Amino acid sequence: MKIANKTITATKLVKEALEKAKKYEKYNVFTFINEKEALKKAAEIDAKIARGEKVGRLAGVPYALKDNFLSPEGQTTASAHILQGFTSPVTATSVEKLEKEGAIMIGRTNLDAFAHGSSTENSYFGPTHNAVDFERVPGGSSGGSAAAVALDIVEFATGTDTGGSIRQPASFNGVYGLKPTYGCISRYGVVAMASSLDCIGFFTKTPEDMDLLMSIASGQDPKDMTTLPDYYNNSKTSKAKRIGVIKDFDNEAVAPEIRKVLKEKCKELEEKGYEIVELEMPTLKYALAVYYIIQPAEVTSNLSRYDGIRYGFRSEKAKNLDDIYDDTRNEGFMPENKRRIMIGNFVLSSGFYDAYFLKAAKARTLIVKEYEEAFKKCDFILTPVSPNYAFKLGEKVNDPVAMYLEDLMSVSLNLAGVPGLAIPVGKTKDGLPLGLQLVGPRRSDKALIEFAKELN
Amino acid sequence: MEINCETIKHLAKLSDFALSEKETEALTGDLKNIIGYISQLDELDTEGVEPTYQVFEMDNVWRDDEIIDQEASREDLLALTKEEKENQIKVPRVL
Numbered sequence: 001m002k003i004a005n006k007t008i009t010a011t012k013l014v015k016e017a018l019e020k021a022k023k024y025e026k027y028n029v030f031t032f033i034n035e036k037e038a039l040k041k042a043a044e045i046d047a048k049i050a051r052g053e054k055v056g057r058l059a060g061v062p063y064a065l066k067d068n069f070l071s072p073e074g075q076t077t078a079s080a081h082i083l084q085g086f087t088s089p090v091t092a093t094s095v096e097k098l099e100k101e102g103a104i105m106i107g108r109t110n111l112d113a114f115a116h117g118s119s120t121e122n123s124y125f126g127p128t129h130n131a132v133d134f135e136r137v138p139g140g141s142s143g144g145s146a147a148a149v150a151l152d153i154v155e156f157a158t159g160t161d162t163g164g165s166i167r168q169p170a171s172f173n174g175v176y177g178l179k180p181t182y183g184c185i186s187r188y189g190v191v192a193m194a195s196s197l198d199c200i201g202f203f204t205k206t207p208e209d210m211d212l213l214m215s216i217a218s219g220q221d222p223k224d225m226t227t228l229p230d231y232y233n234n235s236k237t238s239k240a241k242r243i244g245v246i247k248d249f250d251n252e253a254v255a256p257e258i259r260k261v262l263k264e265k266c267k268e269l270e271e272k273g274y275e276i277v278e279l280e281m282p283t284l285k286y287a288l289a290v291y292y293i294i295q296p297a298e299v300t301s302n303l304s305r306y307d308g309i310r311y312g313f314r315s316e317k318a319k320n321l322d323d324i325y326d327d328t329r330n331e332g333f334m335p336e337n338k339r340r341i342m343i344g345n346f347v348l349s350s351g352f353y354d355a356y357f358l359k360a361a362k363a364r365t366l367i368v369k370e371y372e373e374a375f376k377k378c379d380f381i382l383t384p385v386s387p388n389y390a391f392k393l394g395e396k397v398n399d400p401v402a403m404y405l406e407d408l409m410s411v412s413l414n415l416a417g418v419p420g421l422a423i424p425v426g427k428t429k430d431g432l433p434l435g436l437q438l439v440g441p442r443r444s445d446k447a448l449i450e451f452a453k454e455l456n
Numbered sequence: 457m458e459i460n461c462e463t464i465k466h467l468a469k470l471s472d473f474a475l476s477e478k479e480t481e482a483l484t485g486d487l488k489n490i491i492g493y494i495s496q497l498d499e500l501d502t503e504g505v506e507p508t509y510q511v512f513e514m515d516n517v518w519r520d521d522e523i524i525d526q527e528a529s530r531e532d533l534l535a536l537t538k539e540e541k542e543n544q545i546k547v548p549r550v551l
Contacts, residue, residue: 089527196509288493289494293494300471310533320549320550325472333473335479342483342487345471349470362505363505364507365505
């Protein structure tokens, strides 16, 4: 990525990014443009450089922030009506780390409200468009961030991934997207969706950029008790030899062009001397059902805080306290938010808890074990990110189950806490981006990024 | 499990949603499909398997028992609410 120095100013980098954001306005990538603050920060960095002072590793690098990261610059809305008017008094740890190195946020990006969705169509601000084909979805929920990088507006963007929300949009737009190991990057200051699954990650144009961002953002945070001590910067990357492919995913549910590119890449790897190992992972076909029990259960709990009292939107209709809750939540949540909250209350309610939530938690154990067994047989696993490449806007938005099926191959990683990197590997005959997902054991993030170079 | 309008009304109550009739009807269909999908988990044998609720590798994380300064002040937080009186959030009458 381009970093500000004596010959190229931060102001120039930021101005270029702001101009491109304007040029691609019709893609609906951003929910907020941070023009004034961004230019001010760029001028400060330029002044430092002029004085010969030390600047950070991301000096003057324009980036886009998914609109579920808290910072005082612009409103943090999570693309939801219920958070309209909320300007955060606190800053996410990940944002603090990036800004400390000199990165400059030029805008907040659109998402499915509260990150509930796989197409960025469930946004209060309307859908974002795919960077390559305007008629298609950018994937989701981090669709705005993926498009911002793919349209070359910014050098990188942040994302959150609870069940595929970084990897799937990355592959739909032809960029790199990493969901790190659970606990690698602090979740402090990020709008919570499902706390045992949520991961913070990035979109970049190269594996090298991903490595740089990970080395900056990783590490323990006293404000998030589920962060791991920094292993990323102490990783030893041993050379991988055996690459697993999951037999259970090679079926007609997956688009032929995705199956084809996976086979081609395996052949290339074999020619380079890697061993391809066929894996049987029979529990993975239940991962989506497990995910759509555990995730809504956690969503229900995390979204109970939106009450119209302390911050954000409050219904004008409401006259008494109970109505404030009921009307605010009914008007403030999108239909998909409501579905998930209600499913969560269903699977947790007495009479159904054992059959759904407890059953799913047990199945999660089997999925974790299945990955552990798989990584005894291979170093990494190469799989599709999702069954399809970018689909048409409106195609699945009224059919929740069809939309959920988009997450079929991505959710099991979140359930197991293992990292996955979406890698752009080719194009369909119509020029739509194709991505594959490289999966590794916990704490193998750096090795995954290194290995990504082998696939190009 | 039969999902009908009554189930949806009960879940709406648990969720604090003032749903319209039209929404109730639409959600009945949607939730029927979703619960139908997740019910396939019945097929999976989980006899004797311990549940997993989180995949974080560490158990207890301790810190010193001391007050840590908060980033946001009381004024910052009160500024976010619609109505405020004497350093308190004002809500309509409850009783």
